[in-house]
Amino acid sequence: MDDRVTGAESEGLSAEDYATLCDFLRxxxxxxxTEAKRYFVDRRVASRIQAVGAAGLRAYLxxxxxxxxxxxxxxxxxxxxxxxxxxxxxKYQFDCLVNSALDELVRGRPKGSRLRxxxxxxxxxxxxxxxxIMLLEHWKRVDDYEIELLASDIDSAVLDRAREGVYDERALQGLPAHLRAKYFQPWRGAAEGGGPRWRIVEELRESVEFSLVNIADPQQARAFRGIDVIFCRNLLIYFDDLGRREAAGMFHDALAPGGFVCLGHSESMSRMSSLFVPRRFPDAILYQKPADGGAQ
Structure with a gap:
């Protein structure tokens, strides 16, 4: 084994190498x-350097x-x-979707039009x-419109699991018993901890279109246009300030005029971009692209 690989595994990357790698990933x-994630990054990169037999970080990069x-x-x-x-x-953000946001979005739209x-x-x-599930259970106009549910992630492994739709008790902990009985079926084989698993019904699995997307890649992001609502919760906390501003600009381009962005509870669009108008609904605050497409 190359000595540099052994060093990477036992002592971690040098400050210069770590900075180079982080710049590349960003x-x-x-x-x-950040520096706080250095141990986390060191171990994972060292394991891949060893797995591919690269002669150190430069060869791996x-x-x-x-x-x-x-x-x-x-x-x-x-x-x-x-x-x-x-x-x-x-859940309060899903409540906001079905109690307020969707009704506003479809105001004036004919039945049969598309919601994305x-x-x-x-x-x-x-x-x-x-x-x-929230649409089916709580939005009375769900059958009046053609609804497209799009979902994306940069991680191909989790997308495979999403398409399979099999979950353990922990994932279902916040789901009322009657909804579990209605939308899930017992699944063969126990979870890693030995507990039971359930699979979401085929109708719901087929209702979501999953795709591998890096939202930091402008070419991939351009595939999303005319979107009415974007949920991007607790993802941008892993971006730096520049990355968050770029993502906000991308979301603005992806949204139809009047569309909404829903962020995580610790995130605020006002710290990222002036392109959106904060909208305070009874259940949650969403961020809206002005109807004229510009900032206000």
Missing amino acids: ERTGLSF NLLRFQASGEELQRLVNLMTVNETYFFRE IWSAGCATGEEPYSIA
């Missing part, structure tokens, strides 16, 4: 890793930059992302499936 993914398939970069991204979520997380909702950073799928 440029390619938008994710920002060359692989990430120039590998035509992009497979190794995807493997590293999958290791670097944290996917902590569960059904009905921060995008869960950006969907992880293992609990968020878009929660949206689907």
Whole structure:
């Protein structure tokens, strides 16, 4: 084994190497890793350097930059992302969607027109499936419109799990028993901790279109246009200030005039961009793209 690999595993990356790697990851993914995340990053990068047999970080970075398939970069991204979520997380924002935002969005629209909702950073799928359940259970006009549920993540492994739709007790902890019985079926095989698992019904699995998307990549982001509501909760906390501003600009371009962005409870669009108008609804604060498409 190359001595530099052993050093990377036992002592971690040098300050210069760590900065180089973080700059690369920020440029390619938008994710920002500070000094506080150094141990987390060190271990994961060292494991991949060893796995591919690279002669240290420089050789590994060359692989990430120039590998035509992009497979190794995807493997590293999958290791670097944290996917902590569960059904009905921060439910008050889903309540805002079905109690206020959607009714405002469809005002004046004819029946049968399209509504597009995008869960950006969907992880293992609990968020878009929660949206689907809320629409079916609580929005009386759900059958009057053609609703597209889009969901994306930069991590290909969690997207596979989202499409499979199998969850353990922890993911379902916030779900009322009658909704679990209605929308989930017992699944063969226990979870890692030995507990039972459930699979979301086929109708809901087919209602969400999952795709691999890096929101920091302008070319990939351009695929999303005419969106009415974007859920991007607790993702931009992993970006630096510049990355958050760029993401806000991308969301502005993706939204239809009058569309809404829903952020995590600790996030505020006012710290990122002046392109949106804060809207205080009874259940939550959302951020709206002005109807004229510009800032107010």
